[in-house]
Amino acid sequence: xxxxxxxxxxxxxxxxxxxxxxxxxxxxxxxxxxxxxxxxxxxxxxxxxxxxxxxxxxxxxxxxxxxxxxxxxxxxxxxxxxxxxxxxxxxxxxxxxxxxxxxxxxxxxxxxxxxxxxxxxxxxxxxxxxxxxxxxxxxxxxxxxxxxxxxxxxxxxxxxxx
Numbered sequence: 001x002x003x004x005x006x007x008x009x010x011x012x013x014x015x016x017x018x019x020x021x022x023x024x025x026x027x028x029x030x031x032x033x034x035x036x037x038x039x040x041x042x043x044x045x046x047x048x049x050x051x052x053x054x055x056x057x058x059x060x061x062x063x064x065x066x067x068x069x070x071x072x073x074x075x076x077x078x079x080x081x082x083x084x085x086x087x088x089x090x091x092x093x094x095x096x097x098x099x100x101x102x103x104x105x106x107x108x109x110x111x112x113x114x115x116x117x118x119x120x121x122x123x124x125x126x127x128x129x130x131x132x133x134x135x136x137x138x139x140x141x142x143x144x145x146x147x148x149x150x151x152x153x154x155x156x157x158x159x160x161x162x
Contacts, residue, residue, distance in 0.1 A: 002064040006116055009107040014057045015071040016100050021050035023093065026076040027086060038159030039083060042137075045161055046090075053123070060119055082146040083154075087138040094134050098127040 002010075028043035058068050080086040101123045108116035137158070144150035 002061065002066040002116070003111045003113065006107050006111050006113055007061065007066040009104050010057055010061050010066070011069045011071065013100060013104050014054050014061075014068070015073065016097060017050050017054035017057065018070075019073050019076075020093065020097060021047045021054065022073050023076040024050060026078060027080055027090070030078065030080055031086070036083065036155050038155035038157065039086070042158040042161050043090075053126070056122075064115070083151060084138070084141045084146055087134060087141055091131065091134040091138050094127065094130045098131060101127055 024043050024047040028040045028047060031037075031039035031043055061068050080089055101120065105117065105120045105124065108120055137154070140154055141151075144154065
């Protein structure tokens with residue numbers, strides 16, 4: 001059985017992951033509207049990953065005898081700017097999610113819930129990867145700028161993500 005404090009913290013993280021998915025969907029749609037189909041594809045896969053993270057947390061909470069309390073998801077912002085500005089927002093968001101995961105892990109430590117600590121290691125590792133991926137795209141975009149053939153090349157490369 002999972003403790004109430006940890007259960008509540010996991011429910012909050014489920015909401016954060018679903019909000020992340022919603023944000024990435026909005027970013028994907030805006031990229032598609034700008035005819036940056038590779039960016040749209042990359043962001044749509046992020047949307048799917050974030051939903052997967054939420055379901056992973058839901059399944060874990062249920063396996064531990066907890067109660068899932070789905071929370072409201074606010075409408076995401078719009079007008080994400082240039083591709084560089086967009087990926088600055090992506091990276092900032094992933095850093096924010098990493099901090100939330102770290103706080104969740106701290107609750108598991110406080111509660112001495114060893115199973116949760118082991119489970120959350122996956123999320124910690126995943127966030128290292130998420131930040132690295134967003135940072136890599138951002139650095140490439142900063143190098144080439146927001147216009148021209150190089151941007152189209154990056155768009156094409158992002159479209160190959162699977």
